[in-house]
Amino acid sequence: MSKQKQGASRGPARIRHLNRRAVLSHLRYEGDSSRSALGPALSLSAAAVSSVMNDLLEDNLVLESENRPRDGRQGRPISLLSLNPNAAFAFGIVLRPTKTSTELGMAWVDYTGKSTALADLKVEKHQDAEILIKSIVKAVSLLEAAVPFPERVFGLTLAIPGVVENNTIPTSPKLTCIEGSEFIESLRQEIDYPMTLENDVNLAATSELYQQPRLREIYFAYLYLYTGVGSGISLKGQILKGSGGWTGEIGSLHVNRREPNTTSFEHLLTTDGSLADLLKELGEARDDLDTLADYIDKRDPHVLEVVDIYCEHICDAINVLNSVLDLDEVLIDFRSDKLFQRLKPRLEILLQSSRRQPVISTPLMGKEATLNGAALAALSHALETIETQNKE
Template identity: 25%
Template sequence: MAAPPRPAAVRRGSNLPRVGDYNRVVVLDAVRRHAEGLSRVELAALTGLSAQTVSNICRHLLEQGLVVEAGKQGGGPGKPRTMLQLAPSGRYAVGVHLDPVVVTTVVLDLRGGVVARSDAPLAPEAPPEETLALVAAEVAATVEASGVPADRLTGLGVAVPGPVDGPAGDVVGAPNLPGWARVPVRRVLSEATGLPALLDKDVVAAAVAEMWAGGAGPTGSFAFFYLGTGIGTGLVLRGEVLRGSSGNAGEVGHLAADGEGPVCECGQRGCLGERNTTRSLVLQAQAAGLGPWPLDDVLGVDRALGEVCRLADEGVPAAVAVVDAAAARVARAVSGVQNLLDLDLVVFGGPLWPRLERRFLEVVPPLVRGREVAAPLHAVQIRGTRVGRDVAAVGAACLVLDDAFSPRSSVLLVSS
């Protein structure tokens, strides 16, 4: 991933002795956000910590191998200042994206750079225990290929389709994973790999990846619209991910799209997720006279959608109409979320995004901007992800890095 740009703001620390761990993470986070490096004097000014506190923390971070001294910088009065930068090899994290048809595994360094990746096909009808055994084997093989020492691995992040029981780490009934009812994915994979594990929805993981890539925008508030087997949204406000009470915020797939099409499992007709599934779009294209294509399995449907998108990019009217109608349905959902939360950035990504990108970026932005309530105050930016096709797997690893190395004010709270 590209190095993050200089941010507008950095978390402030506290000079109370009891919050040393929090302050250490505040300093590390400030160094991470400034790829060019920071001096101890600059760190004290940014974090609000005393010079002595910053000096002590930097010594600990250097001893732990999390930062490195990267030369000196002068230009003003006084002696040159030693610059500190994040050490990419200081720690690593493993990320897994469990998609209904493929598992993607990555190993990330501390800066969010991918040092190893793999993918392997999955059989949607396979029982959960068989699938999770394959995932654990993929994790072991990818870690071995990376050459990363075991003591440098911080943990394992797992991104899965929702809904999930976030606190328990379970998949509770993903519609695209038949038979996955209350499956303890986090516990099983942690025991199988020997790594502490975190589990989150793929849309949330994608949003976290975008933050770590420096793509959160000037206010740190954005929505990540994930286009894959289903459609969902990762929501971030001022650098904090909104997960909801059970970890299932952002389920936009059941927003009413156009009132047409088959009845959704939720009982409504014309849900966004139902109208914009891969199979639904292909069937809409065939009804418009395109194809026909063999739709006997998931791969056949996926190839057919690729053909529809190719024809749309070439300007074939029937294909353009299908893809543009899908974009217009998504634009309605984007407008609702954007106006509800007053966002200035919307990001698209996910497995289907590379195919849909060209038409969507022509159709969605003008529709959303035309409905933006706060348009006189700010213009919403709409773009594709900076992370790439593996955004959910990368995001899964970023969940681990974010949990370990991002400041959380909740650690300052003490029970009475």
Template identity: 30%
Template sequence: MANRRPALNHTAMRNLNMALLLRLVRLHAPVSRAELAGLSGLTKAAVSSIVRDLLDVRLVREAAAPACSDPDDAAAPEIGRPGIDLELNPTAGYLLSVEIGVGYVSLLAADFALQIVARRTVETTPGASLDDALALVTALVKSASGPLAREGRPVLGMAVGVAGVVDTTTGVLLFAPNLGWRDAPLQDRLRRTFDAPIVVANEANLAALGESYFHPRPENNFLVYVSSGIGIGGGIVLHDELLTGARGFTGEIGHMTVDPGGLQCACGNIGCWETVASERALFRYARELRAERYPTRLKDVERLSIEMLVEAALARDRLALEALHRVGRWLGLGIANLINIYGPQRVALGGPMALAHEVLLPVIRGEVRRRAFPGVQDSIEIERAAYLGDAALMGGLAYVHKQIMEQPMRWIAGE
């Protein structure tokens, strides 16, 4: 955040103004210099000067004139001649985002205008070692970046999301119970192979950032992101800043205790939120309801998927509905706690469980109405996350993009 020295030096001030204009170009492109002056409060001369630098380093470019008049331009006729519109320059370079999940390694590559230019996924064998996973990451990155490098596009940065607790200040993976790894210096290992800025972070934290970055709210962009799948993860994001805690991680919301007399969690604790509101809990409820002879058309409750339960619930299958309602009530209870603690503007439900959003969201909202403070829950949005399968990968792209957008002077200086 802003430096607290009495006055910012010229370079820092210019970086702030550049970052501001870059952000406005991203959010409003195609946008003219005159419009940027109006949006930023900077003088037209200052905007012209900064834009010249941004054009020089190719972070922005002048957009081709539209073939016919753009209806959006009608909103600002008083500016006069709209001038040449600006947009982020897709050829500035590309961003890589890798996810090391349970059973797969995936990659997305995007240009600087955030258009996806490559996508790869490979499955991993259960119990794969860290070395195996890193070899796959290397192979995927080479396969995706080779063609782009031949076009002369530099790698601007790479994010690696992993299903575990990561100290983002050091890039060390502290604990990944579902992958069986502990205390792995992931960032250092990757830096030996790749000549680009690399960040390693928890996948659900990245997903939270991506949700905020790609779907911003202009007024009060304060998001609680809850991802429910095999476990529950998430992140708290205020104005595109991920809350990272004193040791570089936070958002381990799946392990808040909600049922002290309940079941043991994979983390060793008793009654964590994910023991009652994750995929495993959902399937357990289905089995329990079956044992209670709840009516259902589902044939085999031992082999269920969320998709099967959603399909059955939408066909009014009573067992499927009740199992989802139980998960929904527990999700609602935990979300009400998070709302009371953080007072967010919105809550996004992601992960595989969000496939059942049509059934879950009304139950969650009902529980929140009952449990969250009236003033805190007023006008809060509780909705499905924008990305499901790609959420962590999109979050990795957001992380790298945001770093460049906030420190454009580093690119000017060629650091």
């Protein structure tokens, strides 16, 4: 076949491929639609829509259902097109380390993006890479047992509490046993699915982008304050990772290296750091942050002083990010909603001195944002394969 004929044959196939992906993307992000509405929305002819939809229905990627007109008029029912939830599935697993233990969060997501979480799995031995890999393999088995059609699983994303740079983990302060490349190489040998590894806070930001479409139009930071400290950055819908995956890694930053008593944001802001020490001093459980809210309500002077300093450190972290990125909003993922509602007014007062004050809010998904984001990321990585299989 001549090059001219090859180009001509590839042209229509390429256009068909693009139309197919455009229709599926529209249904994914805009919701169910009729055939008549798809054409104008995507600038496609009625014939093109009909051709693409027939293919997608044949491939079981799309379902078609009949609904009567909403105004109650008599007439032909309207056919609504939607993604088939059982067309494909993907898995997300989150590594959740503390100082003394590690748990695995697990979720599977269907083709529409709806995720279902399973109960956390406790890793039998902390800081042991071999035991951790065995636990991840067990988590995959549990997900396979839970998903409706395990033969339609297309990928897995693992959320890493640290930096992911190419095929290595340069640093993971709370889970040092996974640092380097050996953990990743060993794990890939045990997992049968295409697997990606991504920073946990970036995945939390990804989840919020999916759940809150308005965030796709602004600059925002996802600030994670829990047993670790980190941030994910989104610039108008794009997660900023940098050239080596280090974007947003503010935990190791020191406010002033010249002062010997100055510590890093990781030390100042982790909830198992200064706040846990305060709780211990008060005779309370170190992880009972809700109790601190009660002390604030009672206007305990010592608690107010420590909490006020903590708020100042949060503002320092926000100002570092804002000075570089000119943020519209900062979503703060904090372990205790009750305590954060007491901290937020003070944060907003402290931030008033900023020349451009970002809005302070909390994630819609809360503590499940990273898990939801991991499952969604696995699905996103697999979409090209799912939506073009058998169409080459």
